[in-house]
Amino acid sequence: xxxxxxxxxxxxxxxxPSRDPxxxxxxxxxxxxxxxxxxxxxxxxxxEAAMALCDRLEVEASPxxxxxxxxxxxxxxxxxxxxxxxxxxxxxDVPLRNxxxxxxxxxxxxxxxxxxxxxxxxxxxxxxxxxxILGALRHGQAxxxxxxxxxxxxxxxxxxxxxxxxxEIGGPETLIDLxxxxxxxEGNPFMEFAIDAAMRRIRGH
Amino acid sequence: MAALFAxxxxxxxxxxxxxxxxxxxxxxYRKTGIQFQAGKKYFVDRRVADRIEKTCSExxxxxxxxxxxxxxGEELQFLVNxxxxxxxxxxxxxxxxxxxxxxxxxxxxxxxRRNEPIRIWSIPCSSGEEPYSIAISIxxxxxxxxxxxxxxxxxxxxxxxxxxxxxxLFGERSVSRVSAQLRSKYFLPRPDGSFQICDELRESIxxxxxxxxxxxxxxxxxxxxxxxxxxxxxxxxxxxxxxxxEMFFDALSPxxxxxxxxxxxxxxxxxxxLPRKFGETIVxxxxxxxx
Amino acid sequence: MARxxxxxxxxxxxxxxxxxxxxxxxxxxxSVLEAAGFMVEEATNGMEGYxxxxxxxxxLMIVDINMPKMDGYSMIRTIRNDPAVRMIxxxxxxxEAAAKDSARALExxxxxxxxxPVAPEDLTEVVRMIVGVAA
Numbered sequence: 001x002x003x004x005x006x007x008x009x010x011x012x013x014x015x016x017p018s019r020d021p022x023x024x025x026x027x028x029x030x031x032x033x034x035x036x037x038x039x040x041x042x043x044x045x046x047x048e049a050a051m052a053l054c055d056r057l058e059v060e061a062s063p064x065x066x067x068x069x070x071x072x073x074x075x076x077x078x079x080x081x082x083x084x085x086x087x088x089x090x091x092x093d094v095p096l097r098n099x100x101x102x103x104x105x106x107x108x109x110x111x112x113x114x115x116x117x118x119x120x121x122x123x124x125x126x127x128x129x130x131x132x133i134l135g136a137l138r139h140g141q142a143x144x145x146x147x148x149x150x151x152x153x154x155x156x157x158x159x160x161x162x163x164x165x166x167x168e169i170g171g172p173e174t175l176i177d178l179x180x181x182x183x184x185x186e187g188n189p190f191m192e193f194a195i196d197a198a199m200r201r202i203r204g205h
Numbered sequence: 206m207a208a209l210f211a212x213x214x215x216x217x218x219x220x221x222x223x224x225x226x227x228x229x230x231x232x233x234y235r236k237t238g239i240q241f242q243a244g245k246k247y248f249v250d251r252r253v254a255d256r257i258e259k260t261c262s263e264x265x266x267x268x269x270x271x272x273x274x275x276x277x278g279e280e281l282q283f284l285v286n287x288x289x290x291x292x293x294x295x296x297x298x299x300x301x302x303x304x305x306x307x308x309x310x311x312x313x314x315x316x317x318r319r320n321e322p323i324r325i326w327s328i329p330c331s332s333g334e335e336p337y338s339i340a341i342s343i344x345x346x347x348x349x350x351x352x353x354x355x356x357x358x359x360x361x362x363x364x365x366x367x368x369x370x371x372x373x374l375f376g377e378r379s380v381s382r383v384s385a386q387l388r389s390k391y392f393l394p395r396p397d398g399s400f401q402i403c404d405e406l407r408e409s410i411x412x413x414x415x416x417x418x419x420x421x422x423x424x425x426x427x428x429x430x431x432x433x434x435x436x437x438x439x440x441x442x443x444x445x446x447x448x449x450x451e452m453f454f455d456a457l458s459p460x461x462x463x464x465x466x467x468x469x470x471x472x473x474x475x476x477x478x479l480p481r482k483f484g485e486t487i488v489x490x491x492x493x494x495x496x
Numbered sequence: 497m498a499r500x501x502x503x504x505x506x507x508x509x510x511x512x513x514x515x516x517x518x519x520x521x522x523x524x525x526x527s528v529l530e531a532a533g534f535m536v537e538e539a540t541n542g543m544e545g546y547x548x549x550x551x552x553x554x555x556l557m558i559v560d561i562n563m564p565k566m567d568g569y570s571m572i573r574t575i576r577n578d579p580a581v582r583m584i585x586x587x588x589x590x591x592e593a594a595a596k597d598s599a600r601a602l603e604x605x606x607x608x609x610x611x612x613p614v615a616p617e618d619l620t621e622v623v624r625m626i627v628g629v630a631a
Contacts, residue, residue: 003340003409004322006356037455041420064454064477071447094567095476102564106444128591129562132517136235140274157591157612164518168232169273171266190613193527194520204225204266231519235540472543476565479574480543482550 077107135165167198308483330359333370360415373402435466515545542566576605
């Protein structure tokens with residue numbers, strides 16, 4: 001018989017019920033990724049560690065450690081954490097900024113206070129990322145904010161991203177603004193197509 | 206009352222228009238990774254109609270708004286329960302056992318020392334069909350099986366179902382895909398028509414109670430080579446999925462594999478694993494080096 | 497630019513994978529490319545795109561940069577490192593300033609770079625050129 005029963009012969013590693021936060025904070029910069037992951041995970045119940053997790057995220061190179069840092073930051077979400085993550089939208093590190101967007105989508109109340117600033121950022125790509133966050137945010141105001149973007153943002157790609165979000169979460173009250181946007185971009189095949197598609201979805205037929 | 210009754214008897218009008226259906230499918234896919242095949246509209250529509258009624262929603266639009274913005278995600282959970290058929294039987298989704306035998310185990314064996322066991326973890330194991338199917342597949346079909354020690358762990362959050370798994374009594378329906386030859390080799394038929402799995406298999410599998418989101422439960426699972434986690438993560442929200450697959454990452458050896466259910470994809474959950482194709486099935490691998 | 501196409505063997509139209517997290521963008525690609533006679537498959541992020549590439553042959557992929565789970569650069573890099581599928585040509589489409597990022601796209605292994613919003617005729621022209629079919 002080649003099947004061997006597992007439990008009996010494996011050395012059981014007993015999990016420490018709670019490890020000293022000071023040790024965990026030091027472990028965040030350990031050489032071994034598995035040690036950094038364990039520290040990042042075990043700091044999730046410690047709000048006072050949130051900024052240390054943000055600091056580590058900015059320099060962490062290992063994708064798996066990054067993932068765990070972000071999961072813990074979702075647990076520790078606060079307007080301050082959201083602000084630190086929002087600053088990563090400007091990062092040149094493409095995977096990092098996309099991971100930050102995903103984490104921000106999980107913290108509606110924490111990110112809400114910053115959305116106005118992000119939507120007014122002078123960099124159109126940052127505004128697009130803000131719109132992307134809104135499109136997947138469980139927040140009752142999200143459709144209204146997207147409508148505001150459609151009304152006032154001067155950049156075609158920011159508006160296109162907002163149309164995309166409205167196609168998913170917009171209600172009939174946004175139709176009038178979409179019609180206005182369609183007039184604004186009359187003759188642009190992509191915008192006409194996207195707006196028509198969004199309006200069809202919102203009308204539900 | 207009679208009129209109302211008569212109305213209910215009629216073929217019901219659809220709860221969703223085609224556009225609404227498309228919108229619903231997109232949303233449901235984004236949230237759960239479950240994609241409805243073409244021709245599923247009636248199936249989906251009837252279940253959504255039922256949830257609209259049970260939640261006393263005015264219309265599909267009202268209901269859909271609630272599902273999307275409800276902070277607890279509770280209604281989404283009801284929808285998931287309604288849309289998934291939770292049945293298990295021997296050799297269910299057996300193309301994954303083909304991948305295990307034909308691709309995964311040989312690859313695991315290539316980079317492993319002979320004195321180290323190959324470790325497989327089935328979670329959730331439900332009433333045991335999956336871990337027993339894994340054991341039988343390996344014993345029957347993997348040519349290198351004799352050269353390795355193989356440990357199969359099986360876990361579930363439900364203590365009652367774990368007891369059933371340990372007992373190993375199965376009905377005709379559960380073993381319907383097991384050949385007569387394998388039945389006579391691994392099962393004892395019982396007078397009541399059920400089948401008792403043989404003691405050798407029963408005693409070789411390590412069953413344990415595990416809640417995947419409790420680190421105290423999962424901490425002892427280390428150096429696993431293959432995790433079977435089928436049709437569990439569809440029940441979790443985004444954060445629960447992240448935590449679970451990150452826990453799998455720590456439980457696995459470098460280069461270890463995760464097998465998900467056929468309607469599940471890691472591409473909706475996490476980017477720390479890499480898709481790999483074995484035969485017709487896609488499984489997910491923890492990178493061998495560079496963590 | 498002539499290539500041996502995957503679909504040429506069986507006479508099927510060229511098969512294009514579009515990878516974008518925006519739903520209207522995917523609908524737009526599908527509409528334009530199907531009208532031009534191509535077959536279109538969609539993926540909503542880079543990892544799903546890679547899974548589709550593993551599952552079936554494609555003649556070309558059109559890839560957005562900023563996407564959840566796996567971004568476009570990472571997806572193309574992953575595919576270029578996988579001997580089984582590394583040859584699939586890739587067009588990157590993004591909103592970012594072209595000069596800086598086209599260099600980055602080429603470095604990741606993309607063959608062409610388009611800037612959003614994309615004109616339908618540019619899209620079909622580039623796709624036709626790469627998969628080697630006449631208009």
